[in-house]
Structure formats: structure tokens, C-alpha cells
Amino acid sequence: MIKKIPGEVWKPLQFPGWKQLRNRYALSSAGRIASYKEKIVDDGKLLSGSLTTGYRTLNLHRPGNKGTLYIHREMAKLFLKRLSPSHKYVIHVNHNKLDNNFRNLKWATLDVMISHQQDSPAKIAYKKKQANKTVGLKLTASQVKKIKLSLSNKNRKLTIKQIADQYDVSEMTMYRIKSGENWGKVR
Numbered sequence: 698m699i700k701k702i703p704g705e706v707w708k709p710l711q712f713p714g715w716k717q718l719r720n721r722y723a724l725s726s727a728g729r730i731a732s733y734k735e736k737i738v739d740d741g742k743l744l745s746g747s748l749t750t751g752y753r754t755l756n757l758h759r760p761g762n763k764g765t766l767y768i769h770r771e772m773a774k775l776f777l778k779r780l781s782p783s784h785k786y787v788i789h790v791n792h793n794k795l796d797n798n799f800r801n802l803k804w805a806t807l808d809v810m811i812s813h814q815q816d817s818p819a820k821i822a823y824k825k826k827q828a829n830k831t832v833g834l835k836l837t838a839s840q841v842k843k844i845k846l847s848l849s850n851k852n853r854k855l856t857i858k859q860i861a862d863q864y865d866v867s868e869m870t871m872y873r874i875k876s877g878e879n880w881g882k883v884r
Contacts, residue, residue, distance in 0.1 A: 699741040702727050707737045708775045712766060714759030722755065724772055728797030730755060751794040768797050779804045786810040792817045828882055835866055841880045848875045 702725070710722040720732040723741070730753075733741035746755045746768060753768040773779075773787040776799035784804035791801055792813075805813065814820060836844070847853055847860055848871065857875075861868045873879035 699731055699738050699743060701738060702729075705729075707731070710766075710771055710775070712757075712759075712771075714757075714762045717759065718757065722757075724768065724775055726776055726799050728753075728768065728772060728799070728801075730768060753795055753797055769794070769802055772797050772799055773802050773804055777802060777804055783807075788813045792819070835870075836864060836880070838880075838883050840864060841874060841883045844871070844874055845880075845883065 704726075706726040707723045708725075710724055715722070720734060722744075723731050723733065723737050725731070730744040730746055731737055731741040732744055733739075744755065746753045747765075748754065749765060749767070755766045755768060755771075757764070757766065769787050769789065783806050786805045786807060786809075788803050788805045788810055789796060789801055790803055793801070844860060844864065847855065848857070855863070857871045858868050861871045870879060
């Protein structure tokens with residue numbers, strides 16, 4: 698038996714192979730998951746699911762289709778209207794991947810999703826930590842100054858790959874230095 702939260706709405710979860718399973722599954726507007734036989738509130742059992750890369754998931758072994766259901770995606774399918782076919786991604790508005798309340802979810806385009814990820818407190822903290830890192834780096838600040846000077850020179854003779862080889866770093870590191878993603882604080 699499941700205790701209902703005031704204002705909570707349960708909707709049955711339907712996916713390929715759901716009819717072949719012993720139990721039925723449902724999601725609530727509060728982001729809860731339940732399995733049941735006949736009626737969610739009467740014989741239902743709350744499930745915690747699993748965690749996959751920080752997201753709440755439900756691992757169901759279905760005939761011919763073993764797979765993981767991401768709860769936030771299933772919630773969006775059940776409770777939110779998709780604005781257009783380009784809105785393929787579901788984001789957590791408050792950046793908490795475990796808060797699957799339908800009010801915290803939103804369909805998004807690829808550009809909006811990428812932008813939203815960059816605004817994540819965890820991402821901002823990581824960038825700040827990386828910007829202040831001084832131990833374990835292949836390059837020094839003076840080397841980066843020389844690299845930036847070389848990269849900004851329109852008449853340079855060396856390719857980016859040749860400059861990377863000169864400093865024993867990857868070509869991608871050069872591109873990240875050039876864009877300011879790496880070593881952005883060095884002028």
C-alpha cells in the first residue's frame with residue numbers, strides 16, 4: 698500500500714514489453730516510482746530504482762529488450778508537453794538529477810541543454826577548481842604566454858600541431874588554450 702502525497706497524480710508507465718512483465722509500473726507527479734499488480738494505491742510498492750551516472754533509473758529485463766529507463770525522461774513523456782520535435786532532451790531545472798518532480802523537469806533543445814549544463818553549480822565549481830590548479834600541470838604560465846603569443850600571430854610559420862609537439866601536449870590542448878577554455882586567466 699502506498700501513502701499518497703496531497704495533489705500527487707499517478708500515471709501508468711508503458712514501454713516496449715511492459716505487457717509481458719509480472720508487475721505494472723507507474724510514476725507519480727512527485728517523481729516517485731511504484732510497481733503494482735492491480736491498483737497502485739492498494740497493492741503498490743514504492744521503488745527506489747538505481748542510479749546511472751547520477752540519474753534515477755529503472756532496470757527492467759523485458760523480453761527481447763533489456764534496458765534501462767531513465768525516470769526523468771519517462772516523467773517528461775507522461776507529464777510534460779514537448780514543444781517541438783527538436784526538444785529531445787530533458788533537463789532538471791534546479792540541476793538536481795534526483796529531483797524528478799515534474800515541476801523540476803523541462804523539455805529542451807540541444808543548445809538549451811548544453812547551456813543549462815554549463816550553468817550547473819557543479820560545473821561552475823569544477824571550472825573554478827581547474828582554473829586555480831597549480832599541481833600536476835604539463836605547462837607553466839610562462840610557456841602558456843609564449844603559446845598564446847604564437848597562436849595569435851597571424852604570420853606564424855608553425856601549425857598548431859607543430860606547436861603542440863614542441864611543448865609535448867595534445868593538439869586539443871592547443872585549441873583549448875586558444876579558445877580560453879584552458880589557461881583562460883593567463884594573458
